Amino acid sequence: MSITVIDGCTVVTMDADRTEHDVGHMVIDGSRIRSVSPGPYVPTREEVQIVNGAGCVLTPGLVNTHHHLYQWATRGYAVDATLFEWLTALYPVWGNIDEQIVGQAAAAGIGKLALSGCTTVMDHHYVFPRDGGDVLGAEIAAAGDIGVRFFATRGSMDLGRSDGGLPPDHVVESIDEILQATSAAIDTHHDASPGALVRVGVAPCSPFSVTTDLLREAAALARDRGVRLHTHLAETLDEDDYCREHFRLAPLDYMESVGWLGDDVWFAHGIHFDDRAIQTLARTGTGVAHCPSSNARLGAGVCRTSDLLAAGAPVGLGVDGAASNEATSLLEEARHALLFARAVGGPTALGVRQALEAATIGGARLLGWEDQIGSLEPGKQADLCLWRMDTLAHAGIADPVAGLVLGSPPPLDLAMVAGRPVVRDGHLSRADEHLLAQGAAHASARVSVPVLSG
Numbered sequence: 001m002s003i004t005v006i007d008g009c010t011v012v013t014m015d016a017d018r019t020e021h022d023v024g025h026m027v028i029d030g031s032r033i034r035s036v037s038p039g040p041y042v043p044t045r046e047e048v049q050i051v052n053g054a055g056c057v058l059t060p061g062l063v064n065t066h067h068h069l070y071q072w073a074t075r076g077y078a079v080d081a082t083l084f085e086w087l088t089a090l091y092p093v094w095g096n097i098d099e100q101i102v103g104q105a106a107a108a109g110i111g112k113l114a115l116s117g118c119t120t121v122m123d124h125h126y127v128f129p130r131d132g133g134d135v136l137g138a139e140i141a142a143a144g145d146i147g148v149r150f151f152a153t154r155g156s157m158d159l160g161r162s163d164g165g166l167p168p169d170h171v172v173e174s175i176d177e178i179l180q181a182t183s184a185a186i187d188t189h190h191d192a193s194p195g196a197l198v199r200v201g202v203a204p205c206s207p208f209s210v211t212t213d214l215l216r217e218a219a220a221l222a223r224d225r226g227v228r229l230h231t232h233l234a235e236t237l238d239e240d241d242y243c244r245e246h247f248r249l250a251p252l253d254y255m256e257s258v259g260w261l262g263d264d265v266w267f268a269h270g271i272h273f274d275d276r277a278i279q280t281l282a283r284t285g286t287g288v289a290h291c292p293s294s295n296a297r298l299g300a301g302v303c304r305t306s307d308l309l310a311a312g313a314p315v316g317l318g319v320d321g322a323a324s325n326e327a328t329s330l331l332e333e334a335r336h337a338l339l340f341a342r343a344v345g346g347p348t349a350l351g352v353r354q355a356l357e358a359a360t361i362g363g364a365r366l367l368g369w370e371d372q373i374g375s376l377e378p379g380k381q382a383d384l385c386l387w388r389m390d391t392l393a394h395a396g397i398a399d400p401v402a403g404l405v406l407g408s409p410p411p412l413d414l415a416m417v418a419g420r421p422v423v424r425d426g427h428l429s430r431a432d433e434h435l436l437a438q439g440a441a442h443a444s445a446r447v448s449v450p451v452l453s454g
């Protein structure tokens with residue numbers, strides 16, 4: 001097992017005390033962090049590899065908590081549409097995906113995420129065409145090729161248009177098919193061990209694309225298998241209207257009625273939660289994946305991030321699907337989370353360190369992985385980012401964390417997952433970016449429908 005020392009950098013640990021060192025170093029032993037200390041590294045007789053961190057800031061690797069990687073093949077569609085209009089336009093397109101398209105789209109999307117400092121990628125995949133092959137396996141394989149840690153959720157839809165749902169009938173499955181396939185995905189891919197690189201969760205799509213019976217059965221399956229639950233919730237006012245019309249309940253009340261609250265559950269978006277709902281989320285430990293760029297792109301609104309954090313609800317960040325956030329940069333989500341919170345709540349609504357916290361240890365908490373990732377602490381996995389802060393864009397800035405969150409994205413000198421480089425000198429270490437781009441173009445072309453206007 002090799003020993004690596006990252007030396008002479010500013011260290012932002014995100015540990016329980018939020019310790020920071022103006023100049024510090026970290027020792028990595030194999031896949032894990034051995035020590036994090038102030039001051040320069042003092043050489044010993046031990047043979048080590050030194051990474052010069054001068055002029056850099058060292059942070060935990062960023063953790064993405066909501067995404068749809070297959071959508072990398074359908075970026076730029078329905079660019080001026082509301083959520084429901086956007087979904088109505090894109091569901092028929094997504095019905096054309098298959099294992100190859102998803103593999104190519106996922107590889108490109110994960111590669112781009114890694115270049116933005118994301119070392120843990122979560123994906124919510126819920127479109128399974130009957131002749132599409134093993135699309136979930138394809139994205140898990142893509143994550144392995146890039147080298148990131150991966151949280152795959154086996155999504156589902158069983159409420160087609162003919163039954164009052166939004167998706168077309170040819171992309172929905174029966175409850176029995178869904179439960180069998182989800183259980184098989186857990187058997188095949190889920191790794192509950194401390195050093196796991198792949199974990200699996202259960203993720204019916206949304207209240208307007210799944211039945212009440214599926215939500216109940218999915219919750220029972222997840223808890224029986226000891227995995228986590230995820231879905232979209234409270235993203236738009238249209239969804240609120242749908243829940244009140246069909247269930248006579250607000251969205252969170254509806255999810256509570258089917259057993260979907262608890263510290264093993266996190267919801268994507270959570271924009272339209274009222275005060276009572278926020279208190280319920282906090283009381284039950286139910287998390288929210290805040291996706292500010294996608295929310296803005298679709299005009300859905302601004303999540304009440306400050307109120308959620310003040311109440312004690314878990315909050316992480318997500319880039320969301322690449323068809324509703326073509327930039328797909330997790331570091332940019334931290335910046336947008338801060339700016340949007342302050343735009344509606346004033347200059348103290350969200351701090352720069354709170355934004356970075358949501359992108360690191362907050363996201364790890366949502367995924368139930370905070371014991372292994374999300375902070376730089378002895379014994380944890382060596383998932384980290386080393387950002388260069390001495391170039392024209394950031395040199396001389398008084399607070400490097402402010403520079404990281406408020407400034408333009410700095411060059412990424414190094415990103416590691418389990419002590420192995422994923423990014424070096426701003427480029428992927430384990431994949432050819434040109435080939436990924438070619439694959440993405442091929443996937444987009446194979447979807448083979450004309451680009452749709454808004």
